[in-house]
Amino acid sequence: MSKRPLKVALLGCGVVGSEVARLMMTTGADLAARIGTNDEYEGIELAGIAVRRPGRVREVSIDPALITTDAMALVKRPDIDVVIEVIGGIEPARTLLLTAMENGASVVTANKALLAQDLAGLHAVARRSGVDLYYEAAVAGAIPLLRPLRESMVGDRVKRVLGIVNGTTNFILDRMDTTGAGFAEALDEASALGYAEADPTADIEGFDAAAKAAILASLAFHTTVTAADVYREGITEVTSADIASAREMNSVVKLLAICEIDAAGEAVTARVHPAMIPRSHPLASVREAYNAVFVEAEAAGQLMFYGAGAGGTPTASAVLGDLVAVCRNKVNDGHAPTVAGYADLRVNSMGQARTRYHISLDVDDKAGVLAQVATTFAEHDVSIQTVRQSGRGLDARLVVATHSATDADLAATVESLRALDTVRDVASVMRVEGD
Amino acid sequence: MSKRPLKVALLGCGVVGSEVARLMMTTGADLAARIGTNDEYEGIELAGIAVRRPGRVREVSIDPALITTDAMALVKRPDIDVVIEVIGGIEPARTLLLTAMENGASVVTANKALLAQDLAGLHAVARRSGVDLYYEAAVAGAIPLLRPLRESMVGDRVKRVLGIVNGTTNFILDRMDTTGAGFAEALDEASALGYAEADPTADIEGFDAAAKAAILASLAFHTTVTAADVYREGITEVTSADIASAREMNSVVKLLAICEIDAAGEAVTARVHPAMIPRSHPLASVREAYNAVFVEAEAAGQLMFYGAGAGGTPTASAVLGDLVAVCRNKVNDGHAPTVAGYADLRVNSMGQARTRYHISLDVDDKAGVLAQVATTFAEHDVSIQTVRQSGRGLDARLVVATHSATDADLAATVESLRALDTVRDVASVMRVEGD
Numbered sequence: 086m087s088k089r090p091l092k093v094a095l096l097g098c099g100v101v102g103s104e105v106a107r108l109m110m111t112t113g114a115d116l117a118a119r120i121g122t123n124d125e126y127e128g129i130e131l132a133g134i135a136v137r138r139p140g141r142v143r144e145v146s147i148d149p150a151l152i153t154t155d156a157m158a159l160v161k162r163p164d165i166d167v168v169i170e171v172i173g174g175i176e177p178a179r180t181l182l183l184t185a186m187e188n189g190a191s192v193v194t195a196n197k198a199l200l201a202q203d204l205a206g207l208h209a210v211a212r213r214s215g216v217d218l219y220y221e222a223a224v225a226g227a228i229p230l231l232r233p234l235r236e237s238m239v240g241d242r243v244k245r246v247l248g249i250v251n252g253t254t255n256f257i258l259d260r261m262d263t264t265g266a267g268f269a270e271a272l273d274e275a276s277a278l279g280y281a282e283a284d285p286t287a288d289i290e291g292f293d294a295a296a297k298a299a300i301l302a303s304l305a306f307h308t309t310v311t312a313a314d315v316y317r318e319g320i321t322e323v324t325s326a327d328i329a330s331a332r333e334m335n336s337v338v339k340l341l342a343i344c345e346i347d348a349a350g351e352a353v354t355a356r357v358h359p360a361m362i363p364r365s366h367p368l369a370s371v372r373e374a375y376n377a378v379f380v381e382a383e384a385a386g387q388l389m390f391y392g393a394g395a396g397g398t399p400t401a402s403a404v405l406g407d408l409v410a411v412c413r414n415k416v417n418d419g420h421a422p423t424v425a426g427y428a429d430l431r432v433n434s435m436g437q438a439r440t441r442y443h444i445s446l447d448v449d450d451k452a453g454v455l456a457q458v459a460t461t462f463a464e465h466d467v468s469i470q471t472v473r474q475s476g477r478g479l480d481a482r483l484v485v486a487t488h489s490a491t492d493a494d495l496a497a498t499v500e501s502l503r504a505l506d507t508v509r510d511v512a513s514v515m516r517v518e519g520d
Numbered sequence: 521m522s523k524r525p526l527k528v529a530l531l532g533c534g535v536v537g538s539e540v541a542r543l544m545m546t547t548g549a550d551l552a553a554r555i556g557t558n559d560e561y562e563g564i565e566l567a568g569i570a571v572r573r574p575g576r577v578r579e580v581s582i583d584p585a586l587i588t589t590d591a592m593a594l595v596k597r598p599d600i601d602v603v604i605e606v607i608g609g610i611e612p613a614r615t616l617l618l619t620a621m622e623n624g625a626s627v628v629t630a631n632k633a634l635l636a637q638d639l640a641g642l643h644a645v646a647r648r649s650g651v652d653l654y655y656e657a658a659v660a661g662a663i664p665l666l667r668p669l670r671e672s673m674v675g676d677r678v679k680r681v682l683g684i685v686n687g688t689t690n691f692i693l694d695r696m697d698t699t700g701a702g703f704a705e706a707l708d709e710a711s712a713l714g715y716a717e718a719d720p721t722a723d724i725e726g727f728d729a730a731a732k733a734a735i736l737a738s739l740a741f742h743t744t745v746t747a748a749d750v751y752r753e754g755i756t757e758v759t760s761a762d763i764a765s766a767r768e769m770n771s772v773v774k775l776l777a778i779c780e781i782d783a784a785g786e787a788v789t790a791r792v793h794p795a796m797i798p799r800s801h802p803l804a805s806v807r808e809a810y811n812a813v814f815v816e817a818e819a820a821g822q823l824m825f826y827g828a829g830a831g832g833t834p835t836a837s838a839v840l841g842d843l844v845a846v847c848r849n850k851v852n853d854g855h856a857p858t859v860a861g862y863a864d865l866r867v868n869s870m871g872q873a874r875t876r877y878h879i880s881l882d883v884d885d886k887a888g889v890l891a892q893v894a895t896t897f898a899e900h901d902v903s904i905q906t907v908r909q910s911g912r913g914l915d916a917r918l919v920v921a922t923h924s925a926t927d928a929d930l931a932a933t934v935e936s937l938r939a940l941d942t943v944r945d946v947a948s949v950m951r952v953e954g955d
Contacts, residue, residue: 108675108819118862119742119862233664236664240838240839382837384833384836384837385834387827388663389827392821399821402673403672403820417857419855
């Protein structure tokens with residue numbers, strides 16, 4: 086019996102898709118050698134590419150005969166072994182991938198929004214259909230992070246995942262810190278350099294990072310966390326004053342995705358918000374559009390993964406790694422490890438998360454103000470770690486760093502402070518992480 | 521039909537083995553849930569532990585009935601599904617693991633020496649026997665590094681692996697840098713704190729790092745590189761003068777494992793030696809006994825993996841991750857991805873590797889010396905990047921940094937310099953990496 090190549094359908098041919106196609110064509114021999122062969126299969130073949138507008142495919146090496154606008158017909162083709170999806174968004178991606186799996190094709194996807202909505206459901210369909218589902222490219226681009234969580238660390242108990250998972254916002258915050266630019270100016274620079282999309286909402290409002298946090302929390306804690314479970318605060322409200330406040334504390338502001346499990350192992354939280362971290366923390370030195378993720382586990386201790394979190398070529402690297410994995414499984418009659426979301430854990434709200442605050446207040450410079458402020462903290466059961474007072478003529482600046490408390494208590498404290506007669510302005514409120 | 525647990529044999533119960541046993545017993549329910557179940561299997565059971573001296577097992581939670589001194593009988597037991605080997609060394613580990621695989625048991629091992637001697641042979645036996653072979657713990661302890669190389673990055677072309685993979689030597693060099701201690705003093709401190717073994721030879725002479733470099737090069741470049749192919753230089757010759765030289769260059773000295781493939785993709789080099797790297801390089805800030813590895817790939821760009829590279833608990837985390845992977849495969853009728861060492865690449869010698877040198881010379885302080893030294897470099901086709909001359913009374917100090925050249929040419933240059941009448945002493949020679 087003559088052997089046939091494993092046939093790959095590509096859905097989407099934008100920044101990532103065209104790189105996937107180019108690399109499949111230029112490194113196909115290497116990929117085939119790494120996949121190996123058996124009695125039935127040998128090599129891989131890019132068998133079709135579905136796009137919305139065929140005229141927009143600019144990658145010159147692509148045979149126009151491969152291109153179709155009928156994605157549904159492509160995923161239903163009985164000869165397709167693997168479907169790679171780099172369209173993004175919920176629909177039509179969801180229907181296409183479910184159809185592909187139900188028709189017996191394995192799936193490689195970079196679609197964080199879809200995975201963050203229904204990771205468990207997609208895995209259930211993959212299991213029922215006897216196909217593989219891989220998605221390393223969905224979080225932190227080329228950085229191998231999901232496979233380590235799914236497989237390498239599966240014998241350990243992850244306690245916390247803390248990371249910079251959005252390159253656009255890291256670029257903006259890095260620029261605000263290094264050049265003193267305001268948010269709008271730094272965003273303009275990010276757009277001009279191609280680090281921000283025409284509509285940057287998903288990045289700067291934290292939606293992108295929140296989807297990634299949901300996926301990370303689900304894998305880290307073996308439970309179901311969706312994007313809707315993730316507390317989300319973007320960076321549009323971060324001011325030059327916040328950055329300056331951080332600098333005074335020898336800290337920087339980063340947009341962090343934080344996933345935690347409580348000590349009893351019964352409840353998880355997942356949140357995305359700007360936070361101050363000390364300059365000595367390894368995440369503080371993650372510059373420009375790079376990503377880095379800390380994983381803290383009971384036995385392994387602290388691990389860090391660092392690299393390019395986005396971009397067509399790095400993301401394509403992760404997609405192709407998954408493609409080889411799927412094809413190896415086909416050749417060796419194997420299967421991707423199942424992801425067992427067996428731990429049906431409670432997801433706590435942001436108010437229940439334990440955080441620390443750094444608060445700058447402009448207050449009247451008169452006796453008793455500090456006592457009044459301190460009383461307000463005490464009334465909310467929030468313990469003050471340090472307070473620094475500096476006179477500035479008629480008014481004074483109070484800078485308070487708290488011990489850890491529930492976010493609800495901390496937020497209520499800030500509201501009460503705002504209501505004090507002697508507090509003229511709450512100049513900056515920022516959560517603190519990383520030590 | 522009633523289900524039975526997957527049965528695990530543990531070979532060795534020292535620092536790592538006793539942690540593996542303890543974690544298997546304390547987190548067994550979690551591990552079982554992550555493995556899942558099928559019609560035949562449910563849960564895992566530690567079915568036997570082979571040790572040399574039963575009286576030395578101090579982990580109190582271990583049932584004495586599990587302990588045996590007959591490792592061969594244990595691996596031959598027909599009910600054993602997985603053998604975990606944490607004995608180390610070539611024999612009897614090699615015979616035990618081959619016997620285990622030939623008898624149908626999958627293997628999880630942390631044995632870098634054995635893997636560095638015959639990775640391809642062990643994989644061949646695993647494939648022939650239809651069993652899995654995993655060894656994440658063999659390199660960089662808990663840091664997920666081999667699985668990312670074996671799987672996540674398998675769709676990419678790795679160009680270079682550069683890392684700190686030995687905690688003992690990093691601790692010693694870090695102490696020499698931060699406290700000004702000499703090598704002997706820093707080694708004593710490492711021993712006192714448990715970072716160096718009673719016989720530290722394998723660490724300080726670079727044997728441990730060389731074995732890891734062989735494994736990394738084999739996986740990164742899909743070819744066969746054994747420990748014997750790795751150029752190896754330890755840190756026993758690193759002097760306080762070298763450290764001071766590095767500091768003057770705003771650099772630090774690290775013991776690096778470096779694996780490279782040439783631009784044509786035809787030959788690889790693997791080497792372990794001390795090198796100066798700039799303080800701004802991320803590897804420079806890897807302190808104490810931590811490990812960190814850079815991987816540079818064509819599409820992914822630069823990635824870094826950081827964490828605890830040794831210690832019983834972190835290493836046990838990696839072993840248990842592999843154990844769950846093997847058991848999941850059993851339950852799902854899957855297989856570990858094969859490692860295809862298909863690329864039968866040439867391994868170049870150290871002399872053929874391209875490096876850069878930093879050389880400090882004590883020379884006569886008279887006219888023409890610099891010209892004579894520069895001529896010596898030129899005669900060996902070594903280009904000088906910078907030279908700094910400082911008078912010191914009767915003699916002068918010349919500090920030369922070269923451009924990249926073959927290590928053979930650089931080494932020959934140093935020999936010729938030593939032979940010059942005007943060169944009183946070659947005070948320090950150190951390779952330079954990392955920018």
